[in-house]
Amino acid sequence: MATKYTKEQLKKMYDGLPEELKEAIYSQESAESIFNACTDQGLQNDQIPLVAHLAGKVLMGILPPDEFQEEVEKELKMKEGEAKELGRTINKLVFYPVKELLAELNRIAPIKEEGEEIKEIKKELTPGPEKPKEEEAPSSEPDTYRESIN
Numbered sequence: 001m002a003t004k005y006t007k008e009q010l011k012k013m014y015d016g017l018p019e020e021l022k023e024a025i026y027s028q029e030s031a032e033s034i035f036n037a038c039t040d041q042g043l044q045n046d047q048i049p050l051v052a053h054l055a056g057k058v059l060m061g062i063l064p065p066d067e068f069q070e071e072v073e074k075e076l077k078m079k080e081g082e083a084k085e086l087g088r089t090i091n092k093l094v095f096y097p098v099k100e101l102l103a104e105l106n107r108i109a110p111i112k113e114e115g116e117e118i119k120e121i122k123k124e125l126t127p128g129p130e131k132p133k134e135e136e137a138p139s140s141e142p143d144t145y146r147e148s149i150n
Helices: 007-015 019-026 028-040 048-060 065-076 080-105 109-125
Strands: none
Touching: 007 048, 019 028, 019 048, 019 080, 028 048, 028 080, 048 065, 048 080, 065 080
């Protein structure tokens, strides 16, 4: 179930965004890109605001970019291929120009820390390379096993 945010929470989140993301949220270019992508996919005019809303959630850091297509598909009851094409277009035109900021915004520290912990545990459990066996020095005693050469 999606988390509902109050207007105050959304305002606080928006205020904390980098300027470039704020501009992307309200830019005419983003709006036109979303509108054109939606009309190219044959969406109705009443469906376009929902796609714009989901794109805004991505730009605010509420929805990870890799979940955008899935949310569009679910919310608009679109076929997977159509939602994938729409997601690809919006990703290229709206999200890609600010991808570094989105990546930074979507970093989740506790998961990374847990991942680092897991790497350390795996390192401890993974056996290292086997040490080569030391060759035994030849014995000074005479070799009692001899074959005849007849």
